Amino acid sequence: MKREEMADLTAFLAVAEERSFTKAAAKLGISQSALSQIIRRLEERLGMRLLTRTTRSVAPTDAGELLLQTLSPALEELDANIAALSELSNKPAGLIRITSVEHAAQTILWPVLRELLPLYPEIKVDITCDYGLTDIVAERYDAGVRLGEDVDKDMIATRISPDIDIVIVGSPAYFSNYKKPKVPQELTNHQCINLKLSTSRGNYIWTFKKGNNQIRVRGDGTVSFNTLTMILEAALDGFGLAFLPKDQVQTYLDNGQLISILEDWIPKLPGYHLYYPSRRQLSPAFKLFVKALRKRQE
Numbered sequence: 405m406k407r408e409e410m411a412d413l414t415a416f417l418a419v420a421e422e423r424s425f426t427k428a429a430a431k432l433g434i435s436q437s438a439l440s441q442i443i444r445r446l447e448e449r450l451g452m453r454l455l456t457r458t459t460r461s462v463a464p465t466d467a468g469e470l471l472l473q474t475l476s477p478a479l480e481e482l483d484a485n486i487a488a489l490s491e492l493s494n495k496p497a498g499l500i501r502i503t504s505v506e507h508a509a510q511t512i513l514w515p516v517l518r519e520l521l522p523l524y525p526e527i528k529v530d531i532t533c534d535y536g537l538t539d540i541v542a543e544r545y546d547a548g549v550r551l552g553e554d555v556d557k558d559m560i561a562t563r564i565s566p567d568i569d570i571v572i573v574g575s576p577a578y579f580s581n582y583k584k585p586k587v588p589q590e591l592t593n594h595q596c597i598n599l600k601l602s603t604s605r606g607n608y609i610w611t612f613k614k615g616n617n618q619i620r621v622r623g624d625g626t627v628s629f630n631t632l633t634m635i636l637e638a639a640l641d642g643f644g645l646a647f648l649p650k651d652q653v654q655t656y657l658d659n660g661q662l663i664s665i666l667e668d669w670i671p672k673l674p675g676y677h678l679y680y681p682s683r684r685q686l687s688p689a690f691k692l693f694v695k696a697l698r699k700r701q702e
Contacts, residue, residue: 497526536602552674595644596623
């Protein structure tokens with residue numbers, strides 16, 4: 405394959421993954437017009453349309469989707485092999501891409517990276533916070549961090565946290581207008597501040613357990629967010645009840661800004677796990693990162 409043909413395929417992959425010529429052009433460091441010419445040249449050479457363009461979106465055609473599914477694993481393997489070349493030296497280097505939930509990024513990943521990165525300045529880390537179930541192979545991430553129950557069985561998974569204490573909290577101002585619920589079923593009469601997982605998965609469902617009784621509540625409220633930080637802010641401002649990790653709200657419980665309810669009904673969540681494909685060839689930088697996470701658990 406000629407060098408320019410490889411470059412054209414790389415450009416197509418960027419557009420197909422970003423679903424945007426604007427974002428892909430910025431990622432590749434070229435102009436949108438130049439990128440459009442590259443895609444047009446590739447389509448002409450292959451004799452088929454690869455992308456469907458509208459004024460608002462870009463999406464692969466059936467042929468484009470097939471090419472995307474072929475290219476992504478091939479380029480991923482190429483990237484991994486190139487990264488593995490750094491094993492010839494003793495200095496870990498390169499980019500580590502991780503998809504993580506916000507809470508794990510704040511409480512686990514960043515504390516480890518904060519100590520690791522100054523020691524290895526050649527390592528770069530890109531963390532994307534997302535509560536959806538990201539396909540790390542298709543999206544070309546090195547690893548993901550999710551609760552243990554959400555990790556696919558075909559992945560290598562390493563526990564990086566103990567089980568997580570959860571609380572439901574509301575502000576004194578909120579409880580001046582609403583009576584504290586005694587059982588989870590009464591939450592249907594309350595304003596619940598929901599966590600949006602993704603467009604397809606909807607809101608996170610609150611799960612309760614007491615003895616042999618297990619209850620799932622899909623609360624309703626005036627606001628919902630896709631970040632725990634904003635859910636906490638809304639709870640402090642009196643907009644409703646929030647389902648949050650206890651370590652995130654402990655300070656506000658101690659000073660009386662938030663009040664915890666239904667404590668005997670809330671089970672712990674399974675701990676966070678770092679997961680990655682079993683067939684991936686691990687770079688020295690990624691191995692070092694995994695080792696640092698495991699050491700934190702000791």
